């Protein structure tokens with residue numbers, strides 16, 4: 020009943036209740052008024068007595084609209100019931116009739132679904148003849164294929180589940196299985212869809228009666244009333260519009276109710292107002308990247324997620340800095356913030372955040388980064404636009420930022436593809452990304468970064484999605500690119516060995532903070548933070564005794580919504596004491612730990 | 620078949636273009652033929668499914684028995700069913716759809732006369748719907764992504780639900796009331812001069828435009844979260860370029876699929892709208908011929924509508940395959 024908490028759901032249900040009330044009691048309450056002939060008031064306009072006027076016999080049209088609700092709704096429901104039963108049977112055909120016959124039924128349903136409903140309705144209207152009963156059959160039969168397809172999909176989903184398989188093995192009969200095990204499990208979506216179908220059937224019926232193919236005089240439904248009213252639309256528009264409004268309201272009632280229950284609750288998340296800004300500071304000298312007190316907050320379903328909680332660091336010209344940590348440590352978010360790729364509602368705050376001499380916190384800085392900052396993402400399979408060829412995707416950088424023409428930019432793209440060692444770059448540039456292998460795409464992605472003259476390459480887990488041999492090639496390529504261009508590198512990775520191989524300096528992140536910062540060569544031997552040590556211990560190396568179980572870090576990473584007050588690592592730390600649990604250790608001398616360097 | 624699999628297996632080396640298209644064409648053509656066969660057979664059977672004596676029903680209870688018999692003879696209803704089917708197919712192949720019972724005119728001629736009016740209406744309405752829906756959907760997606768522009772979103776979805784709940788013929792009636800009866804801006808009915816097109820086209824286009832814009836928005840919202848859009852932003856392109864050049868083409872696939880559905884239901888929707896506006900097209904004639912039980916004419920009209928729908932579906936599929944080369948191999 021959560022649907023009722025949304026305004027849409029409430030509107031739908033209230034409307035539906037009104038419509039059903041009119042259908043149930045309309046003829047009883049207003050039946051007399053609707054048939055009372057008033058010869059003094061033929062075809063009268065709206066008045067206090069007749070709210071939307073009278074028809075050619077002086078009968079009150081408002082009462083007639085209310086009375087017509089019953090026939091309109093009943094016919095729509097009857098048609099829906101026909102569509103539903105038939106659709107269920109057809110949809111269950113593969114289950115009831117066995118594979119081969121079932122497939123034939125499914126194929127025919129697929130052919131029929133391609134035809135618009137109204138066309139099917141007209142076809143059946145021909146067969147069943149003009150009139151209410153024929154129209155109900157026509158609308159019902161025409162609705163069956165779409166219903167059948169839905170049921171087919173639902174049933175296919177359910178019959179893969181364990182209990183159905185178990186029932187099948189236990190030798191439960193087909194019909195019984197359908198009734199006992201399948202139907203109850205698809206009832207909810209089927210009923211939701213049926214509600215919407217009822218709305219659609221109502222409209223179709225109105226259309227049929229309006230065309231004169233549905234309900235015939237002296238009976239009347241809303242469509243018939245509209246048909247009668249249309250001729251007089253010059254003098255008496257409400258006679259046609261009144262029943263029309265009734266149709267729309269009733270259709271809305273069914274649709275809104277169905278939609279509210281189908282969609283379920285949806286929450287959008289908002290951040291509370293920002294806290295006080297960090298005091299503005301100046302970027303470090305000789306650095307290509309400098310961040311001070313960087314904070315990133317992301318709205319989440321259970322409150323704001325403090326993904327990065329005050330990180331300060333810089334990367335010197337030509338330096339290679341690695342950031343390691345488990346997933347959820349904030350390292351990737353840090354990379355995105357540094358690359359200026361986070362957008363509202365994600366909130367980025369910092370004392371300063373400068374990349375290649377541009378202040379990222381100031382508006383308009385981003386465009387100038389087009390040639391000086393290169394970004395390599397984790398998943399090369401999804402990072403290229405599948406709709407465009409590879410060459411033009413690279414060339415776009417030069418066309419857009421360096422003002423090259425189409426030809427010149429494409430030539431540069433080919434040249435860059437060659438530079439990242441892609442064979443036959445001329446042909447490759449004309450291919451779509453899906454024709455590239457994963458490693459090739461990652462190299463092409465690096466090539467894209469080389470279209471400009473990057474001073475900094477931000478690489479977010481560039482090798483994680485690749486297999487081991489390709490990983491090596493990509494890392495070597497990154498090293499070569501740095502040697503050739505002198506670009507600095509910010510390498511994000513969960514893999515300690517990748518970072519130690521490639522980088523000069525390493526930042527270790529945990530729960531949105533830097534917990535240790537040290538030269539890469541010291542990582543294995545000289546780490547002082549218990550978390551860093553645990554990370555390093557978890558990596559097998561030459562000296563690891565492979566007969567002993569691999570070290571793992573006990574416990575789970577911190578829930579970023581609910582970071583504990585003291586040291587975030589305390590729940591998993593072998594050295595933790597009460598002081599650790601209450602006072603957060605600041606980053607001092609490259610390590611944030613009250614007991615830095617102590618042996619466990 | 621062999622070349623196709625070989626091309627696929629070898630992947631980029633041989634160039635997957637080889638063999639992909641013939642295979643796709645073959646599969647698509649087979650589906651079109653199967654659907655056509657279903658359509659033709661259904662319209663053949665239609666007259667036989669009518670309970671009672673269709674010719675008697677058409678001519679009325681007072682018609683003399685020998686006239687009924689003569690008509691039956693002419694329609695070939697006295698032959699065995701298989702022979703009727705064969706004759707029907709044979710005639711169809713020659714473009715012969717029979718003779719209308721009511722007007723005694725060849726059905727093909729009647730339809731040829733009315734088809735342009737209907738096709739014009741459907742095509743114009745479709746173009747209008749797409750021209751409105753795509754920009755509106757894109758702009759709404761950009762405005763409301765990631766929970767921004769809450770009010771704009773509420774207004775858009777609210778208006779959208781209401782508008783798409785109003786059937787086209789009712790919109791027609793409403794438009795006639797507002798713009799023809801009340802203000803005399805446009806003619807009430809008929810087909811004469813460009814301004815007579817405005818109301819019927821609007822009535823037909825508004826509903827599909829609402830549905831389509833909703834789809835475009837949802838698709839765009841999904842696409843804008845994709846990694847390659849982040850890549851495009853990392854290239855520091857302008858937002859317009861990111862959205863239009865990088866996101867939109869990827870949203871087109873689903874949009875086109877739904878757009879095709881919208882177009883074919885729009886073709887059917889012309890039936891009602893034509894009746895509201897007394898538009899001299901197929902829709903007006905099919906209704907009157909259903910009421911008059913002029914079966915040959917109904918048969919021919921249903922066939923033409925059905926073929927139209929099937930052609931649209933095929934064109935959409937081919938366009939999809941051209942736009943998104945993966946879909947042509949993907950759906951094996």
Ligand code: SF4
Pocket residue numbers: 548549550586587588589590592593594595596599600604611612613614615
């Ligand atoms: S501060 Fe305490 S809990 Fe945190 S890492 Fe150091 S010793 Fe462990």
